[in-house]
Amino acid sequence: MNKEADSPEIRRRILGAALSAFMEAGYAQTSTLEIATRARVSKRDLYTLFGNKEAMLVACISERAQRLHVPVDLPALRDMKTLANVLTAFGTKLLTETTDPVVVAVFRLAISETVNAPKVAQTLESAARRPIREALRSVMASAVSAGLLAGEPEAMTGTFLGLLWGDLMTGLLLQTTDRPSTADIARRASEATAGLIELHTV
Structure with missing residues (x-):
């Protein structure tokens, strides 16, 4: 993961992209590629920060x-x-x-x-x-x-x-x-x- 990918801004962008995608298409129909594309990060960065799609939704709810x-x-x-x-x-x-x-x-x-x-x-x-x-x-x-x-x-x-x-x-x-x-x-x-x-x- 590049150095900037662990910043609060990147995290915020990923969670925002994930939540909007889940709301539009549903959880099951949303791919991690779609989230990464919306957030303008690599899938590798996404997985390093959150591990999986469920963890992203859990983080959205917790915040x-x-x-x-x-x-x-x-x-x-x-x-x-x-x-x-x-x-x-x-x-x-x-x-x-x-x-x-x-x-x-x-x-x-x-x-x-x-x-x-x-x-x-x-x-x-x-x-x-x-x-x-x-x-x-x-x-x-x-x-x-x-x-x-x-x-x-x-x-x-x-x-x-x-x-x-x-x-x-x-x-x-x-x-x-x-x-x-x-x-x-x-x-x-x-x-x-x-x-x-x-x-x-x-």
């Missing part, structure tokens, strides 16, 4: 999932207003990032390629879905400890996500629903927060 991480410096939950602000901000960020067409396409790829590329679904679970639930569960546990809410944090996490999403993701995956606007996302996050607080207020 995209970083945008979903919740800040660790959340304010202390001392009152209901702070809790409402934290949950609304959490819901807004989650919906904004996850309804991005590229992210929805990645979910669609993970579902369709469960047999051909099992690591893709596993990565989506470990890098995105699980950290989101764990972060939200931590918020719920803090709210219970502070005496603001009553309930089991894991169940409350599921309730909040259910209120937040409804059947939105199903519609996005089936391409029967348009991506919600910024105003719609804010409304959904606010309503999900209000619904959870109403159900679990001490």
